[in-house]
Amino acid sequence: MSEQTTAVISAEPVVELDRIRKVYRSGSIEFEALRGVDIRIDQGEYVAVIGPSGSGKSTLMNILGCLDNPTEGNYLLGGEDVSAMSEAQLAHVRNRRIGFVFQQFHLLSSLPAWRNVELPLIYAGVTRAERRERAVRALERVGLGDRVDNRPGELSGGQQQRVAVARALVTEPDMILADEPTGNLDSASTEAVLGLLDELHDAGRTIVLITHEHEVAARAQRNLVIRDGQITSDVLVAAGGAA
Amino acid sequence: MNWIETFRAGGDAIRAHRLRSILTMLGIVIGIASVILTVGLGQGAQDQVKSQISALGSNLLIVSPGSTTSSSGVRGGFGSASTLTLQDADAMADETAAPDVKQVAPQASTNAELVNGTTNWTTSVIGTTTSWTEVRKRTLSAGRFFTQDEVTDAAHVVVLGPDTASELFSGPTSPVGQTVTLDGTQLTVIGVLASSGASTSGTSEDDQAVMPLSTEKQLTGSTSASVSTIYVEAASQHALSAAYQEIDALLTNLHAVTSATADFSISSQESLVATANSTNKTMTVLLAGIAAISLLVGGIGVMNIMLVSVTERIREIGLRKALGAAPKLIRRQFLVEASLLGLAGGVIGVLIAVVGAQVLPNLISQPVSLSLAATAGALVTSLILGIGFGVYPASRAARLTPIDALRSE
Numbered sequence: 001m002s003e004q005t006t007a008v009i010s011a012e013p014v015v016e017l018d019r020i021r022k023v024y025r026s027g028s029i030e031f032e033a034l035r036g037v038d039i040r041i042d043q044g045e046y047v048a049v050i051g052p053s054g055s056g057k058s059t060l061m062n063i064l065g066c067l068d069n070p071t072e073g074n075y076l077l078g079g080e081d082v083s084a085m086s087e088a089q090l091a092h093v094r095n096r097r098i099g100f101v102f103q104q105f106h107l108l109s110s111l112p113a114w115r116n117v118e119l120p121l122i123y124a125g126v127t128r129a130e131r132r133e134r135a136v137r138a139l140e141r142v143g144l145g146d147r148v149d150n151r152p153g154e155l156s157g158g159q160q161q162r163v164a165v166a167r168a169l170v171t172e173p174d175m176i177l178a179d180e181p182t183g184n185l186d187s188a189s190t191e192a193v194l195g196l197l198d199e200l201h202d203a204g205r206t207i208v209l210i211t212h213e214h215e216v217a218a219r220a221q222r223n224l225v226i227r228d229g230q231i232t233s234d235v236l237v238a239a240g241g242a243a
Numbered sequence: 244m245n246w247i248e249t250f251r252a253g254g255d256a257i258r259a260h261r262l263r264s265i266l267t268m269l270g271i272v273i274g275i276a277s278v279i280l281t282v283g284l285g286q287g288a289q290d291q292v293k294s295q296i297s298a299l300g301s302n303l304l305i306v307s308p309g310s311t312t313s314s315s316g317v318r319g320g321f322g323s324a325s326t327l328t329l330q331d332a333d334a335m336a337d338e339t340a341a342p343d344v345k346q347v348a349p350q351a352s353t354n355a356e357l358v359n360g361t362t363n364w365t366t367s368v369i370g371t372t373t374s375w376t377e378v379r380k381r382t383l384s385a386g387r388f389f390t391q392d393e394v395t396d397a398a399h400v401v402v403l404g405p406d407t408a409s410e411l412f413s414g415p416t417s418p419v420g421q422t423v424t425l426d427g428t429q430l431t432v433i434g435v436l437a438s439s440g441a442s443t444s445g446t447s448e449d450d451q452a453v454m455p456l457s458t459e460k461q462l463t464g465s466t467s468a469s470v471s472t473i474y475v476e477a478a479s480q481h482a483l484s485a486a487y488q489e490i491d492a493l494l495t496n497l498h499a500v501t502s503a504t505a506d507f508s509i510s511s512q513e514s515l516v517a518t519a520n521s522t523n524k525t526m527t528v529l530l531a532g533i534a535a536i537s538l539l540v541g542g543i544g545v546m547n548i549m550l551v552s553v554t555e556r557i558r559e560i561g562l563r564k565a566l567g568a569a570p571k572l573i574r575r576q577f578l579v580e581a582s583l584l585g586l587a588g589g590v591i592g593v594l595i596a597v598v599g600a601q602v603l604p605n606l607i608s609q610p611v612s613l614s615l616a617a618t619a620g621a622l623v624t625s626l627i628l629g630i631g632f633g634v635y636p637a638s639r640a641a642r643l644t645p646i647d648a649l650r651s652e
Contacts (some may be wrong), residue, residue: 067565067646088569095567106562106649110259122248123567158369 019071033059035229039097048220056229099168103180105153111139139167158189253579256549267548268588270541275592277534285527292519306473326506329468341489343482348378349470358424370459386419393547397457402434546632561648570641577637583631626652
C-alpha cells in the first residue's frame with residue numbers, strides 16, 4: 001500500500017467548518033438541524049461521525065459533501081470557501097474534491113463495473129482512454145481487477161460496495177465521504193469494506209465515515225459524536241482502531 | 244463532459260431500456276411514415292393527372308355546349324347539346340377569324356352496339372373530321388384513318404380503339420379490312436388506334452369507334468348539324484389564350500349572346516389540371532392533417548416516456564449530480580436522449596415510408612411519389628418533436644437536488 005507514502009501527518013486542514021448552522025423551513029415551522037458546528041479535519045485523518053437518527057448527522061454529511069449549502073457559517077474545503085457557491089460550482093467541487101460511498105451503493109445497473117467507476121472522470125473531462133486505464137487501476141486497487149466488465153447485478157453486495165469505493169477513489173479526491181457504507185452488508189462484506197478503508201487510510205487518504213454503529217466507528221482514528229445538531233464529543237480512538 | 248460523451252450516455256440510456264425506447268419511437272415512426280406516404284400519394288395522383296393531360300396536348304382547347312357558367316373548367320349542360328354546330332367549327336377553322344387556331348375537330352358522340360358475327364360490344368361512337376387524330380394526339384397501330392373524301396361521301400368506314408378492337412375481334416387476324424355491323428349497317432374497319440391510356444374524364448379513350456361525322460349523323464338518323472364537343476388546337480402553347488379569346492368572341496357573335504348568357508364554355512387542359520389538382524390537394528391536406536395529428540400524439544408519447552424516465556431514474560440523476568454533473572449537463576443528457584429517440588423514430592419512419600412507396604402502388608394501384616422536401620421536413624419535425632417535448636422533462640430532471648434524488652426510492 002505504498003501508492004501514496006507522502007504526508008501521513010500534515011497540518012494541512014482538509015475540512016474547516018466554522019459555526020455552521022442549518023435551518024429547514026416548512027411553512028411557518030422552522031427546524032434547526034445544525035446549531036453551530038465547528039469541525040477541523042486534517043489531511044490523512046480517518047474520522048467517524050456518530051449519532052442517532054435525527055441528530056443532524058445526515059445534514060452534516062450533506063454539508064460536508066457539498067450537497068447542500070449551510071444557512072450560516074463558513075465551510076472551507078481544501079482551503080476553498082464553498083459555503084455560498086452556486087449549484088453548478090458545488091457540482092464542480094464535489095467532482096474534484098469528494099469521493100462518495102453511499103449505503104445504497106448507487107451503481108448504475110446498466111453499466112459494467114469500469115464504466116461505473118469512470119463516471120466522475122467523465123464529468124472531470126478526462127479523455128476516454130485515460131478514464132478506462134484509471135478506472136481499471138482503481139478496481140484493481142479494491143481487489144476487483146477480475147470484475148472490470150461485470151455489471152453490478154453480477155456482483156455480491158460487498159463487491160458492489162468495493163466498486164463504489166473504487167469510484168470514490170478514481171478522481172484522487174481530497175476526502176472520501178462514506179455514508180453508512182456497511183449499512184447494507186453482511187458481517188463478512190462489512191469486514192472487507194472496512195479493511196479496505198483501513199488500507200486507504202494507511203495510504204494517506206482522508207476519510208470521513210458517517211455511521212450509527214459504534215463497532216464501525218471504532219475502526220476510525222477519531223470519533224465525533226453529534227447530538228441535537230451539535231458536536232458533543234470529539235475523541236481520539238487508539239491509533240489504527242481495532243485493526 | 245463534452246457533446247460526444249453526452250451522446251454516448253444518451254445512447255446507453257436508450258439501449259438500457261430497449262423495449263421502452265421502441266414503444267416511445269413507435270408513435271413517431273407511424274406519424275412520420277404516414278405523413279410522408281399521404282403526401283406522396285397526393286403528389287403521385289397529381290403527377291399522374293399531369294402526365295395524362297400533357298399526353299393529350301397542352302395546347303388544346305375544348306369547347307362544350309350549354310354551360311352557362313364561366314370558363315372555370317367545369318363542363319356541363321348536356322341538355323343544351325345542340326348549341327354547338329358544325330358551322331361553329333368551320334368558323335373557328337377560318338384563318339382570318341381565328342388566326343391562332345391551328346386545327347379544329349368537331350365531334351359528335353353516341354353510344355351504340357357494334358356487332359361482329361356473334362360478338363357484340365357497346366361502345367362510344369364518335370363522329371368527327373380528319374383532323375381528329377392530330378388535334379387529339381392519337382396515332383394508329385394498324386391501318387389508316389379516314390380521308391376527307393370519305394367524310395364527304397359519308398363512307399361506311401370505322402376506326403376502332405384498341406380495346407374495342409380486341410373485344411370484337413379475338414384471334415390473331417387483324418381487324419383491318421373486316422366489317423362490323425352497327426344497327427344493321429355494315430362498316431369496314433380501316434384502322435385501329437394506338438393506346439392512349441386512361442382518360443381524365445373517366446371514359447376510356449381506348450374503347451371507342453371513330454368514323455366520319457357524316458356517317459355518324461346518317462347512322463343515328465340525325466339531321467341537325469349539332470356536335471357535342473369541338474376540340475381546338477392552338478397554334479402553340481403561347482397562342483392558347485389568344486386562341487381562347489378568338490373562339491370566345493367568334494361564338495359569342497355567332498350565337499348572338501353576351502358573356503353573361505353564353506351557351507357554350509371553353510376549357511383548356513390546364514384548367515382541367517388545375518381542377519384535378521385542387522381536388523387532390525384537398526384530399527392530401529386532409530390526410531396529411533390526420534397524419535400530422537398522429538405525429539403530434541407521437542411527440543406527446545416521447546414526452547410522457549421522458550417524464551416517466553425522469554421519475555424512474557431520479558436516483559441516477561442524483562448520483563450523477565453528486566459525482567459532479569452540473570444541472571446544465573443533466574438537462575443536456577435528457578434533451579439528447581429525447582432528440583435521439585425522436586430522430587431514430589424519424590429515420591425508421593422514413594425507411595418504412597420508402598418501403599411503403601415501393602409496395603403500396605402494387606396493392607392499391609395508385610402511384611406514390613416521395614418528395615425529398617417532405618422527407619427532410621419529416622426528419623426535421625421528428626427532431627424538433629424530440630427536442631420540444633424533451634425540454635420539460637429535462638428541466639424537471641435538472642432541477643432535482645442531489646440529496647432528495649439520492650434518497651428517493
